[in-house]
Amino acid sequence: MKKVVSIFVAMLMAFTLAGCGGGSTSTKSNEGDLSGKISLNGSTSMQKFVTALGESFKEKYPNVNVEAQFTGSSAGIAALQKGTCDIADSSRALSDDEKNSGLIENVVAIDGIAVSINKANKVKSLTKQQLADIYTGKITNWKDVGGADEQIVVIGREAASGTRSAFEELLKIENQCKYAQELDNTGAVVAKCAATTGAIGYVSLDAVDNSINTMELDGVKATVANIKAGKYPLQRPFVMATKGKISKQNKKVQALFDYINSDAGQAIIKKVGLISAK
CATH class of the missing domain: 3.40.190.10 (Periplasmic binding protein-like II)
Known part of the structure; x- marks a missing residue:
């Protein structure tokens, strides 16, 4: 009887630890934990890349919508400065004035x-x-x-x-x-x-x-x-500008930049005829 009770206690403890996220369980967020939208605005030249990126990102993060407008680089930068988008797509380098306004030039491709x-x-x-x-x-x-x-x-x-x-x-x-x-x-x-x-x-x-x-x-x-x-x-560079560093952006935007730097994101850059900035 004591042997049976010992086995039962051991099983119960193992079950409890697993249910509470014990030592062997990863703390990394699941793809399903992210939801909402990421808004981009800017360069029409970047449309092919941004569209392919959004579609691929959606497959990994099905609850996140990448919503992009293609109004031109300067218009996208102005929208970012006004706070009406998360990322400005620019097919040129940022000017000194734009950088001095707090925008960060994140070059994602050439x-x-x-x-x-x-x-x-x-x-x-x-x-x-x-x-x-x-x-x-x-x-x-x-x-x-x-x-x-x-x-x-x-x-x-x-x-x-x-x-x-x-x-x-x-x-x-x-x-x-x-x-x-x-x-x-x-x-x-x-x-x-x-x-x-x-x-x-x-x-x-x-x-x-x-x-x-x-x-x-x-x-x-x-x-x-x-x-x-x-x-x-x-x-020229293909820039995805942010207001402040990437590390200061919301988790969805950070996940998008992580995805760009992943093997899947780099494959998209190559597929649309661009050159990796890594």
Whole structure:
């Protein structure tokens, strides 16, 4: 009888310890513990990445909704400063004024800016100087850079675009461009170049598809390998800015950044044609 009682007591103690979260039980929060939403606002160039990230994050954290708006980098930063979003997506580096306002520049990936042209265009390569001269109106006909006798239709993004800011800054042509059209999203630039034989534009590398060709710069193609090697000149950071350090954000936002740095998050960066900032 004593032996039976001893066994019973031992079993009861083991059950009690397990139920109270004894020493062998992990204290790490389960995915189901997080709920609510994470709001993002900003760059249209980051739409493909942010959308894929949100969908994948939702699979791990089914009770968290990643709600993103794509209104342009500067608009997203303004929304973050006003406190109307958790994260600002910016396809340019933050300015000193923005940093001084308390925003933190969290670089999550590196993007290349591809120079897009119509598929019928026979010009395959430009120098950086030729590209700058085209956008500032010094070169206006494709024949002057080895192409057909055709007017160059200079396409760009709207003034608040992070892609435009980065493109003009990298070429040192800020506020000097002579645009035929200024479009409000990356997809529209791709569509315009696909439909207009004389068009030239600039788009995020991950937005390039089979409807357009891309131009070499100084003989270097816009590829992930060349950007990673530092050979291609038009590259920029993809920033997910926060008001204060990541460690000071709510648990949902911290979990999103943890996910970006995980193997799954890094796989998404690669899948959409970006380069890891890690």
